Amino acid sequence: MATMTLVQAIHDALALEMERDPRVVLLGEDIGRNGGVFRATEGLWERFGPERVIDTPLAEAGIVGMAIGMSLNGLRPVAEIQFADFIFPAFEQIVSELAKFRYRSAGQFIAPVVIRTPSGGGIKGGHYHSQSPEAYFIHTAGLKVAMPSTPADAKGLLAAAMRDPDPVIFFEPKALYRTAKGEVPEGDFTVPLGKARTVRAGEDVSLITYGATVHVAEEAAALAQEEGIGVDLLDLRTLWPLDIEAVVRSVERTGRAVVLHEAPRTCGFGAELVALIQEKAFLHLKAPVARVTGFDTPFPYALEKLYIPDARRVLDAIRAAVSF
Amino acid sequence: MELPLLVALRDDGSVDPDLDPKFDAETLRLLFRKMVFLRALDEKALHLQRSGRIGFYIGAAGQEAAESGSGFALQPGDWLFPSYRDQGVALLHGYPLSALVAQLFGNSADATKGRQMPNHWCDRSARVVSVSSPVATQLPQSVGAAYAAKLRGEKNAFIAYFGDGGSSTGEFHVAMNFAGVFSTPNVFFCSNNQYAISVPVSKQTASGSIAAKAAAYGIQGVRVDGNDVLAVYRVTRDALERARAGCGSTLVEAITYRMGAHSTSDDPARYRSGEEVEAWRRKDPIARFAGHLRRLGLLDEAAEEAAAVEAREEIRRAVAACESAPPVPPESLVEDVYAEMPWHLSEQREWIRKTAGS
Numbered sequence: 001m002a003t004m005t006l007v008q009a010i011h012d013a014l015a016l017e018m019e020r021d022p023r024v025v026l027l028g029e030d031i032g033r034n035g036g037v038f039r040a041t042e043g044l045w046e047r048f049g050p051e052r053v054i055d056t057p058l059a060e061a062g063i064v065g066m067a068i069g070m071s072l073n074g075l076r077p078v079a080e081i082q083f084a085d086f087i088f089p090a091f092e093q094i095v096s097e098l099a100k101f102r103y104r105s106a107g108q109f110i111a112p113v114v115i116r117t118p119s120g121g122g123i124k125g126g127h128y129h130s131q132s133p134e135a136y137f138i139h140t141a142g143l144k145v146a147m148p149s150t151p152a153d154a155k156g157l158l159a160a161a162m163r164d165p166d167p168v169i170f171f172e173p174k175a176l177y178r179t180a181k182g183e184v185p186e187g188d189f190t191v192p193l194g195k196a197r198t199v200r201a202g203e204d205v206s207l208i209t210y211g212a213t214v215h216v217a218e219e220a221a222a223l224a225q226e227e228g229i230g231v232d233l234l235d236l237r238t239l240w241p242l243d244i245e246a247v248v249r250s251v252e253r254t255g256r257a258v259v260l261h262e263a264p265r266t267c268g269f270g271a272e273l274v275a276l277i278q279e280k281a282f283l284h285l286k287a288p289v290a291r292v293t294g295f296d297t298p299f300p301y302a303l304e305k306l307y308i309p310d311a312r313r314v315l316d317a318i319r320a321a322v323s324f
Numbered sequence: 325m326e327l328p329l330l331v332a333l334r335d336d337g338s339v340d341p342d343l344d345p346k347f348d349a350e351t352l353r354l355l356f357r358k359m360v361f362l363r364a365l366d367e368k369a370l371h372l373q374r375s376g377r378i379g380f381y382i383g384a385a386g387q388e389a390a391e392s393g394s395g396f397a398l399q400p401g402d403w404l405f406p407s408y409r410d411q412g413v414a415l416l417h418g419y420p421l422s423a424l425v426a427q428l429f430g431n432s433a434d435a436t437k438g439r440q441m442p443n444h445w446c447d448r449s450a451r452v453v454s455v456s457s458p459v460a461t462q463l464p465q466s467v468g469a470a471y472a473a474k475l476r477g478e479k480n481a482f483i484a485y486f487g488d489g490g491s492s493t494g495e496f497h498v499a500m501n502f503a504g505v506f507s508t509p510n511v512f513f514c515s516n517n518q519y520a521i522s523v524p525v526s527k528q529t530a531s532g533s534i535a536a537k538a539a540a541y542g543i544q545g546v547r548v549d550g551n552d553v554l555a556v557y558r559v560t561r562d563a564l565e566r567a568r569a570g571c572g573s574t575l576v577e578a579i580t581y582r583m584g585a586h587s588t589s590d591d592p593a594r595y596r597s598g599e600e601v602e603a604w605r606r607k608d609p610i611a612r613f614a615g616h617l618r619r620l621g622l623l624d625e626a627a628e629e630a631a632a633v634e635a636r637e638e639i640r641r642a643v644a645a646c647e648s649a650p651p652v653p654p655e656s657l658v659e660d661v662y663a664e665m666p667w668h669l670s671e672q673r674e675w676i677r678k679t680a681g682s
Contacts, residue, residue, distance in 0.1 A: 057502060057505055067468060069465035069466055069472070072468075108446055108448035109454050110663070241662075
């Protein structure tokens with residue numbers, strides 16, 4: 001075990017996979033000599049050369065389009081989109097092409113591309129350096145979507161994504177890049193896609209979240225515990241395909257659920273979670289399933305702290321569920 | 325900026341010696357038969373659509389020289405990123421007619437399980453990359469595939485097709501720019517057939533020619549008479565050879581004309597005159613090449629007729645072989661979304677089993 005920040009764990013996974021598999025190439029803006037604006041690829045350009053750590057022209061549709069072509073012809077590309085807010089020029093390549101190659105060719109052409117992109121707020125980045133666009137991609141059949149909350153999961157999930165036969169959109173909560181520190185297994189290490197993690201066990205209410213808000217949830221769960229409320233906290237880790245068994249198992253036990261994310265409320269992933277919970281655990285429910293989310297506004301600059309769910313808001317939802 | 329229009333088959337019947345590929349008699353006859361075959365395929369497919377046996381078709385009548393001349397220049401290891409109008413190139417690159425026809429029917433004979441509308445070709449073993457409807461998205465993909473080959477030191481070329489409308493997209497710009505920067509072995513073949521559905525090329529660009537845009541990306545640009553099969557072959561062959569030799573990418577603009585509708589859902593009488601169509605009909609690439617072969621004494625009326633009859637018969641047999649295949653099974657709806665079927669699709673498959681009855 002080594003103690004790493006989340007961004008160091010990402011770097012560790014990239015370096016190990018590049019070492020292990022010569023088909024792996026990285027491409028994106030400023031990822032070469034500069035090592036990425038968050039330094040996730042620091043030193044890799046020097047170590048693996050500019051042919052495998054590729055500084056591209058500034059065009060996200062080109063980065064993803066090129067990555068797709070690379071994957072069709074046998075490489076394992078990892079594309080970095082510098083901020084998730086800038087992924088939209090590549091939306092057509094992701095939605096119309098990347099997600100559909102396997103299906104439209106009936107398995108003849110596959111595009112195992114990983115798209116890494118920092119998402120979420122908390123760095124005073126305003127509209128265009130803070131968004132959480134995961135729902136668009138979960139909505140698109142053919143994509144897998146993951147988002148780690150700890151350094152160990154960041155390493156293990158990214159390595160698993162890079163070995164997966166399907167395209168994976170890998171969101172990295174940028175607020176955690178340097179604030180999340182933890183023990184990370186050294187060397188070869190994967191965390192399987194599609195498996196949630198129980199962060200803490202409790203009997204009174206299920207709290208289901210992913211990414212940066214896992215840490216908000218932990219804080220809220222600790223406060224709830226002081227009031228005698230046991231929180232069963234689930235970190236989804238892979239958003240899609242969802243670990244539905246873990247979700248249902250938890251809610252069947254507690255009978256109450258709060259879903260939490262930073263992304264906007266309307267048609268956010270929380271809406272899908274609520275729908276699934278009521279479909280699959282309706283007779284176990286003792287209270288309406290609550291959502292704690294960002295607001296249905298563009299991501300703000302000055303009012304960032306108000307926008308991002310905090311422990312107090314989560315605690316309020318927990319109390320409401322328990323006292324319903 | 326104007327680039328010269330390269331022409332091999334001159335009006336006086338002679339061939340420009342600098343562009344003449346110097347095919348032997350048998351190759352010239354074969355090339356002619358390939359062009360005749362495409363015209364026959366078009367006619368048959370339109371008939372199938374009009375009689376309700378297939379749902380849709382995108383024809384390429386008038387573009388046989390651009391399709392056959394360029395397709396003839398491909399080598400087996402090359403990769404083809406076609407658009408939905410490039411059945412001619414796909415067939416020349418090894419896409420079997422039987423597979424193409426089955427794709428039109430979209431039944432259980434279709435190797436792609438009826439997943440897409442007609443004209444959305446795909447054949448992994450022939451390196452014909454799966455076609456989508458969004459225009460020009462294949463261009464940056466062809467750059468990535470070429471990059472992979474270059475990284476491994478392979479000497480294949482990567483040709484991607486698109487139309488004059490496609491040259492207006494962001495993806496066109498991105499692909500040309502990336503190909504220039506990474507010096508990849510790409511050929512971008514623009515079939516400038518004068519119209520993107522109803523909008524004429526004069527409304528797509530004010531730059532004089534599409535090929536001229538290559539200069540801005542640091543790649544080669546060539547403008548060729550797209551109804552001249554020998555010239556198209558020659559410039560495409562040269563561009564592919566440059567790519568394989570590691571000399572970078574080329575943008576080829578073939579000036580041609582879509583004699584028919586954009587698709588079976590389009591009525592071209594709404595946006596262009598009969599006189600214009602007639603003027604281009606007089607430049608029909610098949611008639612033009614036939615005239616050349618007749619002057620060389622390589623073709624007579626009987627041989628010309630025989631080529632058309634043979635083509636129709638081959639297509640008829642291909643249609644007969646797959647038209648009555650059963651429909652795709654309902655459960656295949658949820659296959660191939662992922663490598664392994666996740667729980668939610670397994671649930672949806674169960675619903676299909678219970679309610680859609682297979």
